[in-house]
Amino acid sequence: MGKSSDTRYIFSAGDLYQKDFSIAFRKEDGNFYIPIKDTRELYCFNDITLSTKLLQLLAKAGIVVHFFGYYENYIGTFYPKEQLLSGRLTVAQALAYEQNRLQIAGQIIKGIAKNTYFVLYHYYRHGKSELKDFLDWLRKDVSRLVDSVGNIKQLLRIEGEIWARFYQSFRVFLPESFAMNKRVKRPPDNPINALISFGNTLLYTKTITQIFHTHLNQTISFLHEPAERRFSLSLDLSEVFKPVLVCKTIFDCVNNRKIMVEKHFDKKLNYALLNELGRKVFIEAFEERLNQTFEHQTLRRRCSYKQAIRLDGYKLIKHILEGKNFVPFCMEDKK
């Protein structure tokens, strides 16, 4: 907290190695040093060569490294040998999955609905009255629907509907070049899908890092099937932040013409992928949003959105360990 950012992004190709107690980066046009101090996270977006000696340093310093491939595809994370382990919590987390999965997952869906409402209400207030039906549905129906379901499949259907209707609503307030016809993943097929995919992946990796700094087990999830693939708890905890962190960043970049189809997307690939410049612009805007602070209403202290992700981890621990109701981050309540 207080620090603007503890994340370093590497966009060029080069070698990463240890020099004294620093991370050194050797690339074509010279050497750069990344101090261990104030670094908690590294993102590698290019061909990087690194040594196990460096990995040792990173592990000791508890620095998490995320790797991406040529197509902005997420390759994986170097996850330092876990320092925070609590057998008691792991057992309790598994028990919570057995006994309380539906309730926790339901809270996540309600959280998505609330934050989606918050984001769209802004546009409604500024004259986009077409959004009314969807807003009413989010406000009045979702919570009731969630409380009436008997299994995860039905919950996932509600979630699917929220996202589908949310994406549909984009054409009300985004320029036509960013219209969303249909959400397509892996690989995305147009600029808006590319932005959502890239943003969601960044948020997912950010959440992995935040969970790493708690005792939670990354594979025991509640909404998503545990370990269906990857670290599924991170998929769970990142959901409610998507509208407020990823989508708000996209709307800001697109509507303020910080990101434009011609300039920031790869023409060769039918504009379905950000180019290097576009990636930098988006990441900068995303980082800025993550590090923005607000007055946390429960803690009564300033807190960044990135910190809020960690706090959702703490809330989950508290639910698992002490039975306190788990209510994920809500943009309106600022807690």
Added chain:
Amino acid sequence: MLTGTVVNYYTHCQRQCWLFYHKINLEDNSEDVRVGKIMHELKKQDKDEIALEGIKLDKLTAEYVVEIKKSDADLAAARAQLEFYLVVLHDKGVNRKGRLECLEKNKQSKSVHTLILTEEDIRDCKTQYQQIEEFLKQELPPPPIRKPTCKKCAYFEYCFI
């Protein structure tokens, strides 16, 4: 098994004590602490800490067990920790006086405090250690009690979220 830190925390804050004992040891957000830890890790080999059965002594001399603290913020807790070391050593037939050295004195008039335990003190301590062991067996940590010192604690966010 009890450790010096657990005894210290029990005096300082029972909730912190329970959480710490059950390995819910939350991270300190302070960058200084983190840098210190990394340096400590990297330079472990040239340290001459004396460690046995839950006690890690900062210094052991012919006369004293020395415990060094950054500040005298919670002297009672530091004292309890040092007492614990003295009791453990006493049981091994090693009798020493305790010496508490605070690098900063903010609340007390002196920075060095000496501790001499009588047989009776040792008996009292042992009774208390039994209570702590019982306390740690509880299923749940005690609810948080907000004190001015909570603000700086690594557990603050977890406790009050």
